[in-house]
Amino acid sequence: MGDSSNAARPLVVELVGPAGSGKSALAQRLSAQPGAIRASVWNLPRPLLFAGALRSLPALVGLCWGTRSVSWPILAQVIRLSALRLLLRRRLRHTRLVVLDEGPVFALSWVCVFGPAALGNGRTARWWRRRAAEWAPLLDRVVLLDAPDPILTRRLRGRSKRDDELRDFTDREIVELAAAYRTAFAQVLRHLSPRDRVITLPTDDASVDRLVRALGTVLDETHRGH
Template structure:
């Protein structure tokens, strides 16, 4: 895993030929992340996500199991082991960068929805007790440092709590807070928001475009985001 440092440092310095431009859309539930991502990816210069063959998962799954197992054993299993979704998030946070750091001649911007910032925030804010230990802290800080070298921009969406709560209530797909009280839902949103801010402050490298989705129409948001992504596609990144 240490060999990744060279890859990321090279990408950060911009010395990798045909370096891929990478942008993530983030924000609390109900802010419109997926809607915006789908709208943007209708444009030919923007590609959604990155393919990750299953074989690329295995070394990282093993690494993270060995990393977290001592903390789990010391706690004698209290608080539970990482869920499959949590292990998958840890794996993606380390497996994606190797793929994204490879040269890309297409000139397209790679747009991530439910990408590393989202997954790091979810692990930090809602992970089991073993994610509060020293081993996870080191992994989390190191992961932020690695992504600071690969993300060119972050589109940070948000809206007032009352707007987000209403959107969660009326959305068609399921959500863990859909049937919860306003108070609990606002606490949930607050934990995500606080953790997002912590991560964005630590990333340092990427440009951050902040958007209040309660104040701007979807077409206006898409236009602003397209302008930002067009700059990256033209090579005028950070």
């Protein structure tokens, strides 16, 4: 990894896990470090979204062709994903660490969960290969967080967010959604990230401090290897 272009770019880490696994708390702590910044597919600047829409036209056409049926929310997520890639390449090049809380693995998993079943057919294989070619070189580490379903459910019930749509879910719906995301994460990671880049951390009995310490050594070693 002696390439000067790689040395100049930040370490990019995505936190992934079902709702209630502790992504937001860990992202907040990691991004509070000097030289770190937090990013997501949500709330991106409009100019980047516009540019992302133009650049993602081939991806959108390929998705429509491969599935024969794609809703606007799915297409919008692909556009946001393209805009996030532009953000990383254009505006965050000089930071030390980028913490993605709901980045490409999440966005593509969201598409798998809420998109058409045809996303898993052979017609979309080329589409997946291209997404992997776009993102695999940019993702240095993927941190997969999870906890048993009863703990996830309890955490979600204790959230204070007023606009949290999961507050109205039944326990069974929460468990089913978590299972769907776990399946989608596995599918997306097969395309996007080699196994040696994925770190799995159980969060059922781990504090945020312990998670930060567990990640610290691995991320430092990864950063030195840039």
